[in-house]
Amino acid sequence: MPNIITTKLDGLVEIRPKIFEDPRGYFFESFRKDWFDEVGISVDWKQDNQSFSQKGTVRGLHFQRAPYAQAKLVRVVQGKVLDVAVDLRKGSPTFGQSHTVLLDAQLHNLLYVPVGFAHGFSVLEDAIFLYKCSEYYHFPSEGGIRWNDPALGIDWKVSDPIISEKDQKWPSLQEFKEQSGGGL
Numbered sequence: 001m002p003n004i005i006t007t008k009l010d011g012l013v014e015i016r017p018k019i020f021e022d023p024r025g026y027f028f029e030s031f032r033k034d035w036f037d038e039v040g041i042s043v044d045w046k047q048d049n050q051s052f053s054q055k056g057t058v059r060g061l062h063f064q065r066a067p068y069a070q071a072k073l074v075r076v077v078q079g080k081v082l083d084v085a086v087d088l089r090k091g092s093p094t095f096g097q098s099h100t101v102l103l104d105a106q107l108h109n110l111l112y113v114p115v116g117f118a119h120g121f122s123v124l125e126d127a128i129f130l131y132k133c134s135e136y137y138h139f140p141s142e143g144g145i146r147w148n149d150p151a152l153g154i155d156w157k158v159s160d161p162i163i164s165e166k167d168q169k170w171p172s173l174q175e176f177k178e179q180s181g182g183g184l
Contacts, residue, residue: 001018001035001038002015002016002017002018002029002035003015003016004016004035004038004039007099007101008094008097008099009085009087009094009097009099009117010092010094011041011112011114012085012087012099012111012112012113012114012117013039013041013111013112014101014109014110014111014112015035015109015110015111015112016107016108016109016110017029017030017108017109017110019108028108030075030108030110031073031110031132036112041112041114043071043073043134044134045073045132045133045134046133046134046135046136047132047133047135047136047137048130048131048132048133049130049131049133049137050128050129050130050131051128051129052126052127052128052129053081053123053126053127053129054123054126054162055079055123055124055125055126055158056122056123056158056159056160056161056162057122057123057158057161057162057163058120058121058122058123058147058156058158058161058162058163058167059120059121059122059123059163059164059167060084060118060119060120060121060144060147060167061084061086061118061119061120061144061145061146061147061167061170062118062119062120062142062143062144063088063116063117063118063119063142063143063144063184064135064137064138064141064142064143065141065143065184066141066184067135067141068135068136068137068138068141069115069116069135069141069184070115070133070134070135070137071112071113071114071115071133071134071135072112072113072119072131072132072133072134073110073111073112073113073131073132074103074110074111074113074119074121074129074130074131074132075103075108075109075110075111075129075130075131076103076104076105076127076128076129076130077105077128077130078105078126078127078128079105079123079124079125079126079127079128080102080103080104080105080123080124080125080127081102081103081121081122081123081124081127081129082100082101082102082103082121082122082124082156082157083100083101083102083103083111083119083120083121084098084099084100084119084120084121084122084154084156085098085099085111085113085117085118085119086098086117086118086119086145086152086173087116087117088116088117088118088145088176088180088183088184089116089117089183089184090116090180090181090182090183090184091182091183092116092183095177095183096151096152096173096177098152098153098154100154100155102124103121103129105127115134115184116183116184118144118145120147120167122156122157122158122161123158124157124158143170143176144166144167144170145170145171145172145173145176146168146170146171146172146173147163147167147170149172149173151172151173151174152173
């Protein structure tokens with residue numbers, strides 16, 4: 001069983017698998033359904049995605065609205081990223097709070113991001129980023145909040161970030177809350 005680390009945000013967990021190393025290299029199990037069963041998480045994964053991003057890139061903060069809302073299981077296979085999840089669940093006692101974790105190809109750690117969270121990351125070293133999704137991507141259901149909203153207080157650990165035009169135009173957390181009727 002891997003080391004499963006709970007966070008202050010209910011349902012958001014970091015997973016550190018057991019790594020088996022020898023002179024040839026290493027081996028580890030990057031996913032097992034029974035890990036999730038053990039902690040009461042039931043997910044039917046439907047899509048895998050991969051991206052490459054150069055150092056200094058910020059991607060996010062993204063989510064999808066119901067009925068296409070996605071849980072994600074994220075990790076890096078090359079490089080390092082600062083992974084960020086923001087609780088957007090309507091009525092959640094931690095609404096608007098964020099959690100960051102360093103995902104590192106050397107650690108092989110993963111982060112499970114439940115439905116109802118915005119997700120993003122900043123690239124600290126050129127990175128190949130993998131993520132499983134519990135629902136198919138659906139463009140009309142896409143949403144986001146502004147990555148640099150001062151209300152979030154996120155230190156992305158990059159100066160002069162490379163960021164898409166779309167990600168610069170998402171609403172603030174407060175604007176999102178008003179537009180969505182209180183959250184996802």
